[in-house]
Amino acid sequence: MKKYVFTANIGKDEVTGKYKASFPYFPDCSVGGDTFLDTYFMAWTMLERYLYDLVKADMPIPEESYISDSPRQAAVPMEVDMLEIRRKYDKDLINKSIRIPRRLDDMAKAEKINFSQTLREALEEKLEIND
Numbered sequence: 001m002k003k004y005v006f007t008a009n010i011g012k013d014e015v016t017g018k019y020k021a022s023f024p025y026f027p028d029c030s031v032g033g034d035t036f037l038d039t040y041f042m043a044w045t046m047l048e049r050y051l052y053d054l055v056k057a058d059m060p061i062p063e064e065s066y067i068s069d070s071p072r073q074a075a076v077p078m079e080v081d082m083l084e085i086r087r088k089y090d091k092d093l094i095n096k097s098i099r100i101p102r103r104l105d106d107m108a109k110a111e112k113i114n115f116s117q118t119l120r121e122a123l124e125e126k127l128e129i130n131d
Helices: 036-056 082-089 102-110 115-126
Strands: 003-012 019-023 026-033 073-081
Touching: 003 036, 019 036, 026 036, 036 073, 036 082, 073 082
Parallel strands: none
Antiparallel strands: 003 019, 003 073, 019 026
């Protein structure tokens, strides 16, 4: 899975004193907060979820951007690791039917080996997914 870096433009409203973060390529992805730090973390979480939703809907993720809309805003790069996002949000478990030799089944049962856990570990090792 790919890692992405998008720029969040974070600025302070001079009237309300609140902060707002927006992403130039995601017009419906913005968030506001009381402090710069709160706004930064909320924006990062929103970006993670937004990209996850794009992936789940089989929609393309645009190229990374480093754009600032205004000199009054800080252009803050935010890295998103899609493998970490999938691990964080994609918790659905599915059933799989497998066929194995009876002798392996007998031996595994005798050792009280959890088939689901063993298959998960083997797949993660084969796919080189490190936790």
